[in-house]
Amino acid sequence: MHRAFAPRRARVVAVVVGAAALLGGAVLAVVVPEVGTFDRVAFVVVGALVAGFMALQARVRVVVDERGLQVQNLFLSRRLEWAEVVQVRFGGGQPWVQLDLSDGDVLPVMAVQRADGAAAEAEAQRLATLVALHGPRDDR
Known part of the structure; x- marks a missing residue:
């Protein structure tokens, strides 16, 4: 995963x-x-x-581990902790996934592109699942 x-x-x-x-x-x-x-x-x-x-x-990609994710877009690379990611969105006609961050920013994730069709939908769901698994929980 x-x-x-x-x-x-x-x-x-x-x-x-x-x-x-x-x-x-x-x-x-x-x-x-x-x-x-x-x-x-x-x-x-x-x-x-x-x-x-x-x-x-x-070289566009996202590398994930237990601590968070490293987003490498065309020109920007950004390391995020899981708790910084509030929501994963893949809609509204956007060409790639967008992450809503806890500081109010929106970070595009060019590694998951709508052009990949059903595979992109599955990858967006996988990313959302990882965010849900690793993100902040009330019982922590």
Whole structure:
């Protein structure tokens, strides 16, 4: 139950697009005739930038343990204790799960994405179950 959460389709798309961009930029730099050095370097740099962005998307995940969860989104990483998570929401047309936090903040969790369909619904329920199991209880 404490296995990590990670998107399925987004990770596959990110890896494929990133590799294609990097390879495509390198191939264009070599095979396009009559372009200068600046253009050749630009092909490779643009491919590398796209691949870098896709690598950020591919590393999106949530790691859970007995103490809490580590949310790694595109640019933000945040460690939360279980008691900080008040509610798990996956509705309202949002593309990914959102956590309502005890300090009033809302934290998006890009690791559980609506694009994954029924698998995402199951993962959202698993996360909600973990929050309920580990969160504060009246008898503690």
